[in-house]
Amino acid sequence: xxxxxxxxxxxxxxxxxxxxxxxxxxxxxxxxxxxxxxxxxxxxxxxxxxxxxxxxxxxxxxxxxxxxxxxxxxxxxxxxxxxxxxxxxxxxxxxxxxxxxxxxxxxxxxxxxxxxxxxxxxxxxxxxxxxxxxxxxxxxxxxxxxxxxxxxxxxxxxxxxxxxxxxxxxxxxxxxxxxxxxxxxxxxxxxxxxxxxxxxxxxxxxxxxxxxxxxxxxxxxxxxxxxxx
Numbered sequence: 297x298x299x300x301x302x303x304x305x306x307x308x309x310x311x312x313x314x315x316x317x318x319x320x321x322x323x324x325x326x327x328x329x330x331x332x333x334x335x336x337x338x339x340x341x342x343x344x345x346x347x348x349x350x351x352x353x354x355x356x357x358x359x360x361x362x363x364x365x366x367x368x369x370x371x372x373x374x375x376x377x378x379x380x381x382x383x384x385x386x387x388x389x390x391x392x393x394x395x396x397x398x399x400x401x402x403x404x405x406x407x408x409x410x411x412x413x414x415x416x417x418x419x420x421x422x423x424x425x426x427x428x429x430x431x432x433x434x435x436x437x438x439x440x441x442x443x444x445x446x447x448x449x450x451x452x453x454x455x456x457x458x459x460x461x462x463x464x465x466x467x468x469x470x471x472x473x474x475x476x477x478x479x480x481x482x483x484x485x486x487x488x489x490x491x492x493x494x495x496x497x498x499x500x501x502x503x504x505x506x507x508x509x510x511x512x513x514x515x516x517x518x519x520x521x522x523x524x525x
Contacts, residue, residue: 297341297369307379308333313349314381318391321370321384322495323416327391328399330359332381337372344369346383365389415491418478422485438482446486449479 308314313331320327330348332340336356339347343358346367350357360366367385374381392399406412425435438446453476460468484490 297344299341301374303334303337305378306334306337306374306381307377309379311351313351314379316346316348316381316383318346318367318383318385320397321386322492323414325398325416326400327367327385327387327397330357337381340369340383341372346385359391360388363389363393365391367391415481419481419485419491422478422481426485435482438479439486443486446479446483450476450483453479 306314312333314333314337315329316332317329318327319325330346331351332347333349336347336349339356339358346359346369348357348359349355366388367383368388370384370386372381372383387397390397392401422435424430425433426439429436429439438449453472456472457469457476460472484494
């Protein structure tokens with residue numbers, strides 16, 4: 297992994313350290329905050345694995361070297377002042393030494409009016425309804441009925457999306473897409489498919505699409521063949 301800008305622009309503190317916020321590239325979840333010095337940053341870029349400077353042990357620390365929970369770097373971004381980094385990663389396991397996905401698990405306050413929502417939270421709720429059934433839950437009902445029922449609902453919701461879109465009713469189309477998304481996620485849990493699986497598949501298609509565009513661009517610049525005159 298090659299640095300796009302001059303690393304000399306980075307502003308390290310008096311101890312030669314810069315904070316690095318590690319974020320899951322798939323979910324966007326903040327996993328941990330650690331510190332890098334120039335050496336650990338260069339190692340991180342070279343290996344495409346997070347390497348930090350341990351302030352307590354005063355030594356380099358390659359994340360996952362002992363636990364196997366490596367963090368594969370997708371990108372490293374500096375803030376506007378060049379004194380902090382965001383490191384987006386794909387993980388091989390929990391980020392926290394306590395075994396949790398993220399180090400940030402202690403909620404201090406929550407808004408009474410605004411509520412956090414992510415697709416990952418919805419997936420966890422759906423998964424909970426399958427493995428910890430709740431009486432009266434529609435989601436549990438779908439899992440109890442099995443795959444055929446789930447597939448039937450996916451088909452019905454797909455039709456509803458088509459009808460709403462054909463009528464050019466944006467609000468109804470959004471409503472029906474939300475219904476379809478939910479039922480597809482139920483199907484994903486039933487089939488053992490994660491959001492990460494879909495993310496990786498879409499990401500691989502993006503790479504292919506980018507390659508095709510580059511090939512087309514090169515073809516357009518190539519001189520025409522054939523006889524002239």
